[in-house]
Amino acid sequence: MTAGLSGLRPWLAPLAWSLLLLAAVLGMAELEALFRQIQPGTGAVIYQRDSFAQLLLNHLLIVGVAALVSVSLGVAAGILATRAWGRDFLPLVSQVASIGQTFPPVAVLALAVPLLGFGSLPTIVALVLYGLLPVLRNTLAGLQGVPPAVLEAAQGMGMAPRQVLFEVELPLAAAVIFAGIRTTVTVTIATAAIGSTIGASTLGDPVIAGLVNGNTAYVLQGALLIGLLAVSVDSGFERLQQLIAERQGL
Amino acid sequence: MSARPMIELDNVSRLFEGVAAVDGISLRIDSGEICVIVGTSGCGKSTTLRLLNKLIDCSSGDIRIDGQAIAQLDAQRLRRRMGYAIQNTGLFPHWTVARNISVVPRLLNWPTERIEARVHELLELLGLPHADFAHKFPSQLSGGQAQRVGVARALAGDPDILLMDEPFGALDPITRDSLQNELLRIQSRIHKTIVFVTHDIDEALKLATRIVVMDQGRIVQHDTPVNLLNHPANAFVESLLGQGERGLKRASLQRVAERMLPLQGTPPAFSVAAQDSLRQALSLMLWHRVGELCVRDNEGRAVGLLPISALLHGATA
Ligand SMILES: Nc1ncnc2c1ncn2[C@@H]1O[C@H](COP(=O)(O)OP(=O)(O)O)[C@@H](O)[C@H]1O
Ligand SMILES: [Mg+2]
Numbered sequence: 001m002t003a004g005l006s007g008l009r010p011w012l013a014p015l016a017w018s019l020l021l022l023a024a025v026l027g028m029a030e031l032e033a034l035f036r037q038i039q040p041g042t043g044a045v046i047y048q049r050d051s052f053a054q055l056l057l058n059h060l061l062i063v064g065v066a067a068l069v070s071v072s073l074g075v076a077a078g079i080l081a082t083r084a085w086g087r088d089f090l091p092l093v094s095q096v097a098s099i100g101q102t103f104p105p106v107a108v109l110a111l112a113v114p115l116l117g118f119g120s121l122p123t124i125v126a127l128v129l130y131g132l133l134p135v136l137r138n139t140l141a142g143l144q145g146v147p148p149a150v151l152e153a154a155q156g157m158g159m160a161p162r163q164v165l166f167e168v169e170l171p172l173a174a175a176v177i178f179a180g181i182r183t184t185v186t187v188t189i190a191t192a193a194i195g196s197t198i199g200a201s202t203l204g205d206p207v208i209a210g211l212v213n214g215n216t217a218y219v220l221q222g223a224l225l226i227g228l229l230a231v232s233v234d235s236g237f238e239r240l241q242q243l244i245a246e247r248q249g250l
Numbered sequence: 251m252s253a254r255p256m257i258e259l260d261n262v263s264r265l266f267e268g269v270a271a272v273d274g275i276s277l278r279i280d281s282g283e284i285c286v287i288v289g290t291s292g293c294g295k296s297t298t299l300r301l302l303n304k305l306i307d308c309s310s311g312d313i314r315i316d317g318q319a320i321a322q323l324d325a326q327r328l329r330r331r332m333g334y335a336i337q338n339t340g341l342f343p344h345w346t347v348a349r350n351i352s353v354v355p356r357l358l359n360w361p362t363e364r365i366e367a368r369v370h371e372l373l374e375l376l377g378l379p380h381a382d383f384a385h386k387f388p389s390q391l392s393g394g395q396a397q398r399v400g401v402a403r404a405l406a407g408d409p410d411i412l413l414m415d416e417p418f419g420a421l422d423p424i425t426r427d428s429l430q431n432e433l434l435r436i437q438s439r440i441h442k443t444i445v446f447v448t449h450d451i452d453e454a455l456k457l458a459t460r461i462v463v464m465d466q467g468r469i470v471q472h473d474t475p476v477n478l479l480n481h482p483a484n485a486f487v488e489s490l491l492g493q494g495e496r497g498l499k500r501a502s503l504q505r506v507a508e509r510m511l512p513l514q515g516t517p518p519a520f521s522v523a524a525q526d527s528l529r530q531a532l533s534l535m536l537w538h539r540v541g542e543l544c545v546r547d548n549e550g551r552a553v554g555l556l557p558i559s560a561l562l563h564g565a566t567a
Binding site for chain 1 (some may be wrong): 305325326327328329330334335336338339340341342343344353354357403413461
C-alpha cells in the first residue's frame with residue numbers, strides 16, 4: 001500500500017492538472033456567477049455552441065494527428081541526415097529546422113487556406129509544419145551529441161549500422177529527442193487554437209467567438225482550458241523525461 | 251612462439267583528399283607479437299590501425315590477416331574477430347560494465363551462460379571484482395578502471411588479434427604504468443597478436459616485441475626495442491629516442507639478473523632485486539653513493555653481486 005502510494009507520488013503533478021482540466025470541462029457552467037461578474041448584462045456568459053468536452057476531444061484529435069506526423073517526420077529526417085550516406089542533406093535539413101522556427105504559425109495557416117481550403121485539414125498541415133521544427137532540431141542535436149569515441153567503438157566491435165543506430169545512438173540521444181517532442185506537442189496544443197480562425201473545431205472556438213462578439217467570458221473560458229490542457233500534457237512529459245533519465249542511470 | 255605472419259601489409263596506402271595519410275607501407279606482424287606503432291601526432295598511426303579492421307578502406311595495396319585478404323572479408327565479421335580498444339575508452343555510457351563487456355559475445359551469438367562466465371573471467375583477469383563492478387555504469391568508474399573495462403571488452407570475443415589505439419594515453423603516469431604491466435602480464439598468459447599505437451616512445455620500448463617507427467605516413471624503422479636504441483635508422487628515430495636519454499632507456503630494458511656476478515665475501519649493504527632493470531640499479535647506486543649492490547631473488551636471498559663496472563660491459567646486446 002505504502003509502496004503503491006510512493007510510486008504514485010511522481011505522477012501527482014500531471015494527475016492533479018488533468019483532474020483540474022476535467023473539472024473545468026465538466027463544471028464550467030457552475031462558474032456562471034463568476035463569469036457574470038466579468039461579463040455583466042443579460043446575454044449568455046457560458047459558451048454553449050458546442051460542449052467543452054466535444055471541443056476538448058476535437059482539439060486533442062487534431063493535436064494528436066499533427067504531433068504524431070511531425071514527430072515521425074522530424075525524427076526520421078534527423079536520422080537520415082546524420083547517416084553516412086545522408087550527410088549531403090545535413091546542411092539543408094538543419095537550415096530548414098532553424099529558419100522554420102522564426103516563421104509565425106498564423107502565416108503558415110494563411111498560406112495553407114488557399115491551397116487546402118478551410119477546416120481541420122489545413123490546420124493539421126500547418127501544425128505539422130510548425131511542430132516539425134523542435135523535434136527535428138533536437139533529433140539532430142541529440143544524434144550529433146553522441147561522443148565520436150562511442151561511435152568508433154560501436155563500429156569497431158562489429159555492430160551493424162542498424163544496431164549502432166537502435167542500440168547506441170537513439171538511446172543516447174533519447175533524452176534530447178524527447179525534450180524536442182515535448183516542445184513540439186506543447187507548441188502544437190497552443191497553436192491548434194488558431195485553427196478556429198479557419199474553421200477547425202478546437203478549444204479556440206470560444207476564444208474567437210468571444211473576440212468577435214466582445215464577450216470576455218468566452219475568451220477566458222477558452223483560454224483557461226487551453227492553458228490547463230497544455231500544462232497537464234507538459235507535466236506528463238516532464239515526468240516521462242525523468243523516467244528516461246533514471247533508466248539511463250544518469 | 252611460432253613465426254607465422256598473422257598480419258601482413260603489402261605496399262598499403264590511404265589517401266584523404268589526395269593527401270597520403272599512409273604512404274606505401276609494408277609490414278609483417280608475427281603471431282604472438284606486441285607490435286607497437288610509434289610516431290608523432292598525425293603521422294598515420296591510427297589510420298594504419300583502422301585499415302586493419304576496415305573502419306577505413308585502403309586506397310591501394312593489400313592487407314592479409316592470417317593469410318586471408320581482408321578486401322574479400324565482411325567488415326563486421328572481421329571486426330568481431332579483432333579486439334579494439336581506444337583512447338577515452340568509448341564505453342557505452344548507457345550500459346553497465348557487464349553489458350559493455352558482453353557486446354562482441356552477443357554479436358557472436360554466444361549462449362547466455364557462456365557470456366556470463368566470460369564477463370566474470372575477464373573482470374577478474376583485469377583486477378575488477380565482479381561483485382563490485384559488473385553492475386556499475388561507466389560514469390561511476392575512475393579513468394584507470396574504465397580503461398581496464400575497455401581492455402576487457404576488447405578481449406571478450408576471444409579474438410586472435412587485439413588492436414589498441416593509445417589506450418593508456420589519457421591516464422596519469424602511475425595508472426598508465428600499472429596498466430602497461432597488466433597488459434604484459436595478461437599477454438604472457440593469452441599470447442594474442444597485439445598491434446598497439448602510441449606516441450610515447452617509453453611506452454613503446456616497454457611493451458613492444460618489435461617497434462614500428464612511422465613518420466609522415468611511412469615506416470622509418472621496424473626493429474626490436476634494443477636494436478632501435480643501438481642502431482637508430484636516422485636522425486628522426488634518434489630524436490624520437492631522445493639522444494641524451496638513450497643510455498638510460500637501454501638500461502631500463504635490461505634486467506639485473508643478466509649482468510650480475512657471483513657473490514664473493516660479505517654482501518654489500520644495499521640491495522637490488524634480480525628482476526629489476528639496470529636503470530633501477532643505477533639509480534640506487536647514485537642514491538646511496540655506492541659502487542656495488544647485492545642482488546636478491548624473490549625470496550630475498552642474496553644471489554649475486556652487481557658492481558658498477560658490470561653496467562658498462564657487454565652493453566651492446
Ligand atoms: N577521416 C579522415 N578524413 C580526412 N583526413 C584524415 C582522416 N583521418 C585521418 N586524417 C588525416 O590523416 C593524417 C594521419 O592521421 P592519423 O592516422 O589519425 O594520425 P595519428 O594517429 O598518427 O596521430 C592526419 O593528417 C589526419 O588529419
Ligand atoms: Mg591517432
